[in-house]
Every structure is written in C-alpha cells, then in structure tokens.
Amino acid sequence: MFKLQDSAKMDEDIEEVETRPASSRRSVTLRNNAARQVAVNFMPSRQLPYNTLRLRRNNSEHNALLEEVAADDADAPDNAEKQADIIVREMEQHKRLMEDDPEAEELRREALRDLPQGLTMKRNVRAKLSASVSLRSKGRPISLWKRMKYRAGFAWKRVRDQLREVIFSFEFWYEPIRRIEGHFGSAVGSYFYFLRWLFALDLFLTILVVAFVVIPQILHDDEKKETVQMTALDFITGMGGLTDSLLFYGHYHDGDISTNSLLNYNMPFAYFFTMVCLYLMFFGVLCYRTAYSYRLNFIETSGGLSHVFANKVFCGWDFGVVTQEAARLNANSLYNEFKELLSEQSRKNISISWVRKLGQYVTNVLVSVFVVALIVGSEWGLWLLLGWDSPLRHFQLFVSAVLTAVLTICPLIFHVVVKLEFYKPRTSLYVSLARTWLLVAGTLLLLLVYWAREHAQQCWETSFGQEAYRLVLLDTAVSLFVLPLFEFSRGLIYQWGRSESAPEFNIAYNSLTLIYNQTVLWFGMMFSPLLVVAVTLKFLLLFYIKKECALRACQPARKVWRAAQTQTVLYMFVTLSLFTTLFGLGSLFFRTSSHACGPFRGYAYVYSVVSEGVLQLQQRPAARSVLLFIIRPGVIGFLMLFLCVAVYYLRARSRAQRDMVAILRRMLRLQARDKDFLLTAIANVANGEWLYSPKPDDEGPDSHTFKYLQEVRKPSNSGFHFDASRLSHSLIEGRPRSFVKENRSSNYDRKPDDGDTDSSFSWQGSNNYLNRSE
C-alpha cells in the first residue's frame, strides 16, 4: 500500500517535471556547471574504488586535467608517473587481480589491455603492478591440481592465439572486401562477408561430402568400368548420360564397398550418416549463430529504439569509409536523415486521423492478400505445369527455365509492390524478404512433394536431384551473366551521362540470390551430393563478379543502410530454409524409399538404416518399445507444453524487468533533481544567503556536505587549492556564450584569487580524500 502511494506520488512528480519545457529546465540545471562538477566529484558514488567504471573514468578525468597542465608545466613525465600511480593504486583495490597466480596474471593482462590509455602508460602501470604483486606474494606452493589447471588453461590460450594468427593469415578476400567497404560503407561490406561466410561453409561441406561419399563411390566405380555417351545438352539438363553418374543419388551403391584391403566400407551407412550429420551439424551452427546475432542486435539493444537522434549523431559516421565520394554521400545521407527525423517529429504532433490510419491498414492487408494470392497462384500453376503431359522433347528444361524466370521476376514485383504499402523502410525490407523466401521455399517443397508422390515407382530422388541441378545451373546463368551485364550496361549509360541515376548496389536483392542458392543446396544436397561443389564454385565466381560489378558500375546507396539487424535477418532466413528442408526430408524419409535405385534400396524406409541397420531393433523388442514410447504424440506434446510454460515464464520476467527499468529511470531523474537542489542549497549556504539555518548536528564529520565544505571551501587546506576562477574559465571556454555569461556572474568569480594556484587539484584532492577515508 505504502509503495503504491509512493509510486503514485512519484508519477505526479514526474508529470510535473515533464510538463515543464525542456529548455527552461536545462538552463536552470546548467547554472554553475563547472564549479558544480568539482563538488559532484566529491560525492560518494564517484569515489568507490571497486567500481571499475569509475576507475577508468577517474583516470581519464585526470588525463583531461593533466592535459591542461601539460602546456605550461615542464615536468610532464612526473605527471605521467603520478597518473600511473593512481591507476595502480586503484587496481590494487581489486583483490582478485592482485593474487600471485597465473589466472590473476591473465586477469591483469586483460585489465591492462582494456585501460583507455596509451601503450607507454600501460607499460608503466604493468611494471608497477608486477612490482607490487611480487611484494605482496606470500610464496605459497601451488597444489598439483591447480598447477594442472593453469597449465591446461595456458595451453588452451596458446592454441587460441595461434589459431587467430593462422586465421589472420588465411583470411581470404581480406583486401578486396576492405576496398569495397571503403567505397560503399560497411553495409555492402556485410553482404560480401555474408557471401564469404556461405562460401566457407559450403567449402567445408564439399570437403566432407567428397571425402566420405564421393571418393568411396569412385573407388567402387573403378572396379567395373563402363563408358556412357553424353551430349552437351545432357550437361544442362542433367539427364541422359548424366542420370546414372556420381552427380545423383540413384547412382550410389547399396552395399559394402571392398577395395583390395580387408576393410569394408558400408555405403548406405556412409551416405546416411554423412548427410544427416552434416545437416544436423550445420543446423546447430546456424541456430547458434542466428541466436547469437539475434541476441546481440535485437534483444540486448531493444531499449535503444528510443535513441533515434543520439544513434544518428554518435553512430552515424561509418569510420571504415575511404573514398571522398563515399564520404560525401555519407555526409549527405546523414543530412537527409536529420532532416527527415526532424520533419517526422513535427509531424508526430499532428495526430493522424483514424480514417487515414484505417485506409493504410486496409491497403496493407489488401496488398498482402494480393501477394499471397500471387504466391499461391504461381505454385498452383507450377503444379499444373509439372503434371502436363507435354509433347516437347526437353520439357523438363523448359519447366526449369520457367521456374527460374518466376523466381527471378517475382522478387522484383514484391519490391515494387511493397512501396505501395505503408511500412517503415526497414519493415518493408523484411516484409519483401519474407515474401520472397516464402515463394522459394514453397516452390522447392512443392517440387519435392511432386516428385515423391507422382513418380514414386521410378527413381524420384534422382529426378529431384536433376531438378535442383538444373535450377542451380540456370540461376548461374542469370546471376552470373544476365544481371551483371544489366548492371554494367546501366553503369556505362550513367558514365556516358545518359542517365541521371547510377545503379545502386542492391543489397536486399543480392542477398536474396544467396539465400535462394543456399536453399536449393539444402534441398538438393541429399539427392545430388556434387551439387555442393557446384554451388561452392558458383559462390567463388559470384564473389569476383559482384566485386567487379560493385567497384566499376555501382554507386554507393544514397540512404545509410543499417547493416547489423539486416544481417541477423539474413542468417535467420538461411536457418529457416534449412529447417524447412529438414522438415520436408524427415517427413518423406518416414514414408517412402525408392526400391529402384540409390544407396537405401535394400531398406523398406530410409530411417530403417538406423533402426534396422545399426540398432537392429527387430531383435531387441525392449529398446524398440522404449523408442516407440518416446516418439508418441503424448510425450512430445508434454515436452511442447513444458517449453511453452518456460517461454511464458521468461517473458513475464522480462516484462517485469522492463517495468523496473522504467521505474529506475524515473528515480534517477528525481535523484538528479535532488542533487541539483542540494548543490544550489550548499552554494547558498556557503555564501550566507540561506535564510533557514540547517541543523548543525546534521553535519557530523561523516557527512559529505561537511567534507565538501571542509575540503573545497576552506582556503587554508594544504594540498588542496581550489581555484574557482581559473577552473570556470578553462572549462567554460568551449561553451556557448550564454553559459559563459551566466557563469561569470556567478559567485565563483567574486572570490579573491588565492595566489599560487595548482590546477591539478582534482586528483590531489581525491587522493587526499581517499587517504583519509582509509
């Protein structure tokens, strides 16, 4: 009850605070800013030695003050020495840091690394610290267990360092991406990083697939040599002579492969476990990566949405930009964004009428319905097309061409259509990304289902593999030749001065190409192991072509692109497509298996490779019943319920914490006002202007007011000279004139100069304070 009243009261206060115009509030609080800062530095919160943040800030405060001294002080090195002493003393307050064991040494090293000081200062501090540590160490023998632990820790650290070194020397495409970043800013750079990441991932996949699946099959094939004839068209369609080749699922052997040695290699096991392990492993990696990125860019920064202006001001400039042109564009776009934000803000005051809002809402819904209809319609058309019994000879190729055309053109339509809607720019990007992804994943699922259902008697796996192969091949033609050519010609037209606008590097569309390829790869890898190689090579080529395209033909985007969150969304889509693949393949594997071809033709279902081949459940009824129990819907339902409860609980907690944050913010504001009030009161008291006399027993030797008065105000305090006039002078110089005037007329100027002055008062003063309190 009490609490409720309190908070209600606080709310009133807040309202009172917030209804006052900001400018007047500020001009009040800005009064005597400089002199006040000195007093504020004496507050207990500023003097906690164990507060790391303060530790670091204190140092830089001293630094700032020392900087001023340095100009007219001859013995600057002496100051540096003193500063190092301060840092060491404050670090000595951390018990854990000062112990004499390797772990503490590592901690010390990290603490040193994080010091916001120059290398010389760090070195200085390190020397002093190690002297202090060896002075303190008691020379206790370390137990065997601890020694082992440290040794392991060191070994691990050394390995990690060496790994980093190796990665740095192997980091491919470092210079090209850096150059692109210099030209276009970090957003386009992040597209290339995404491309590089996918390339590295596929390269890894390639190595594993080739090593465990393809090479054994080659060894097997060597034994029975047969030659097939292939035409050029077969390479494009993947049919004819290529059907029964290493490229596709159907070719793989279904029994043991025994070469001349005694060892046997069971091909079905190898095929199954390589694929499943790769899928699951990469699913894990992708999930982790996406979750990490999501946490970093969405959850941990979720409170930052309100800092629109501050973000623009402090994070607006892209420090990686190199060329004049890019810098100019960056500056211009910042200008435009400031303008936009300001106009948006003034517009916010005029509330939008509900009719308008309703209109926008209806438009959004209508367009979404249209897009969904378009997607469903094209899927339906595709289904009909697939089922059409055509007299054409290369009908399959025709279907693939149509598919590629649809998948290239629809995203463009989505990009245009989304402009009709009323979304924020970032949301509209996500919306069109999601739509495109829906189309791609839907198409591939449809193909999978079509081949599995309609051609179950023949080798449908190979047919699907061929389909995927054709899609990758045709998309290569589009994304490696047609689109770059288009971009180049647009760039040329621009350079000849025939067109006003140069082509911009379209990150969204280009990223979609990558996601599309990766999705096809996820779907097709199971049925066409060598597809991995094709996609990897394609990404390799794509990198160089896109690089040339970007550097030669494109212009930096006129709008600043916020890369961090978009990147997360891209990762999310890649993960999502892998999940869809796993879902599709999993449900198919529990249903069918080709008896006509492939490594699993000996089993009734594909999953029998595990249940019959490895575990041999037929002979172990107990294990079988346990397994059957676990996959019952009841158990899984229970698990789901449990997860739901957990999520609900966490959500409730996060909401509670958000409320707490709001309350703490208000309290902070009120505290600051209290501080303001008290400081004014102190100033008044010190000048004898206070009408009511404060109770003297309130100010015991322990109170901070007392200390403040003793140390700041008493002119005879040795070791601490408070030179207000000089201080306010030096601190105020950078401020607008109005503040200077105000400060000049303040009471600090009226004080007589007390002769010999020492501007390094702050740290001396705080030393004094620290020593005394100890």
Place this chain on the structure above:
Amino acid sequence: MGQGKSQFTEEELQDYEDLTYFTKKEVLYAHKKFKALAPEKVGHNKNAKLPMAKILQYPELRVNPFRDRICKVFSSSNDGDCTFEDFLDMMSVFSENAPKAVKAEHAFRIFDFDGDDMIGVSDLREVVERLCSPELKLSDFDIQQVVQNVLEEADLDDDGALSFAEFEHIIDKSSDFCHAFRIRL
C-alpha cells in the same frame, strides 16, 4: 617491405600482443601500413613520431570528419603527432576485437571537444556540424533541434550534458555502433 620483420624483436612483438588486441602478425601488418605513410623516416626509426598531417594521410582518416580529434586522443604528446605505438593503439581500439566498452571510452573522448569530461551542448553542436557535409549544411535552428532531441533522449539526469555513463548507455543499446566505429587494418 621484406625487412619489416627484422625491425622488431620477438619480445617487442610479445609485448605488443599483450597490450593490444592484435596478434603478432597483425602488429607487423600495422607497422607495414604505418611505414607506408613515411617510408624513409620509419625505415630509420621504427617508432618514429610522424606529424599529424602525415598520419591523416591514412585513407580512413583522410575523409573522417573527426580526424584531428582522433589523432589528438591517441597521441601520447597530446598534440596530434603519433608514434608507431600511438598508431598501433589507435588501430587496436578501432579493430574488430576491441570490446564495445573500450570503443565507447575512446569515442567519448573523441566527441568531447572541450575536454570537460562531459559531452555538452557545444560538443554536440560540433559533432552534428562535422557530420554533415560542407555543401549541405543544416541550419542553425535545425542543429539546435537535433541537439535538443539528443539531450531529451539520452540525458537521463537532466543536467544538460551527457556524462560518460549516459553516453555508454546509448552505445550499449545501439546495434550499429560496433559496425560503424571500426577501421579495418
């Protein structure tokens, strides 16, 4: 460039590795870049002090609106002239491995033009003015508005200036800061 390695002993490299966010290889790479700014001088003395004008030849710094501030903040003699160690320090803070807190610390000092350990109204004005290009200048009123808004959003304790804690709070909540405040070696 081949003799880049011979200019440092193993201990020196280890020392740099301990005190910065770089590996030994990266330190050497940084030195190569530093040397490219003034080949003769640095070839003579590996830790030569280069004047600010020379340091500003570095591509990323050349176009940066805060270039002089960056040099001043990292210069050990506080006048903008940088030795190799200062340069290494700078690159280490701007590198990808530097934690957000360290970056925020230096960003704060860069934006704190008058050195009073607060980002006040005048500092904010200066930042906004420098951000926009010379050809498209924001009007005085607009800058005033932007500054007002920044303070409104971020100045939690209402004292008309951003303290480091408040600044760090903004940075902490910004997903783009680490992307933006980065110079690749």
